Amino acid sequence: MTRSVPKYLVPVALLALACTLVSTYDPSPLQDFCVAINSSTSTGLNTLGISLARIDFASYGLNPPHTHPRGIEIIVVAEGTLYGGFVTSNTDNRLFAKVLNKGDVFVFPVGLIHFQLNMGKTNAVAFASLSSQSPRVITIANAVFGSNPLINPDVLTKAFQVDENVVNYLQKQFWSDNNN
Template sequence: MSKNIFLCCILAITCALAVASDPAPLQDFCVADFNSQVLVNGVACLDPKLVTADNFFLSGFDKPGNVSNQQGSAVTSAMVEQIPGLNTLGTSLIRFDYAPWGIVSPHMHPLASEILVVVEGTLLVGFVTSNPDNKLISKVLQKGDVFVFPQGLVHFQQNVGYVNAFSYSAFGSQNPGVVLVPNTVFGSTPHITTDVLAKAFQVDKAIVDQIEAKF
């Protein structure tokens, strides 16, 4: 009996791992049909007879994004919205551009892990482990270095050089999702009450109001 229970536990764990990422496709491809009114977990499929090579193609990843903003960074996406052929394939790509000392704010991807490669420049990157440790795992990366951010953990990037930098990041999902910590906490609609945030961050309510005004 105990052996059977053990085997059932192993089977349950295996099944849980199997559904922890995007579902595997059941056909060669499922090019996203953004005009479809059908609601599915992903995007409905375009008629395969209408599919062309352009559905799997995107140009312009060699061009830097506009980093003249408060964060000093820009994101260029290669996700299902830009490449309809990515639908159901469980992968996507992003280009990050950074002005000197530009940042990608602390954020998390609830649906995928991320692997980043530095193409130009010097980046400070890191992620924070979950409670109760909240340990910062951080490293300075140079051109050609690769770093991994585990799924669901808060992480960040900063250009710590004096020239522009850029990197590529790949994800194990067509839609990794993104939760920007500052925007989520201080820019929600409607706002989280000032009392809650003041107590959570152990600051005066006036400081919370000041920060919220920026979002």
């Protein structure tokens, strides 16, 4: 005797699989909160599933193109004027950018390349909130031109359609740690 599978069972199984995959992206913390007490001069809360940062920009300073593979970033400009934007991926590589003044808010979607540039002669300050306690950051130039070992210049000359001297020059620049 054969039994037929109810028609509703397949969609329910697919939905359960999709929910499982989504929930494994950035798991919930194992505890409600954890007070950091490693130092007598600083305290904070961990395991809340968010990150916060203050970004101080020098005159015409740049937060270079980078991505956060595990978190959405929201910035609020506290002082100065910033030019911020992000580029869509796997579509038309469209730039969404805006000049941001004091009090303005801008959202950078998870995983998309984005940047901020101080547009003024004075310092600027922004506060960033990220939707993950471990959003990671990958600075594009550091990853591409500062890899260890270096990416073969033939790959980069073809990818960026530039002369090999340009690639060699960029690979010789000082590139800071990209693992923060």
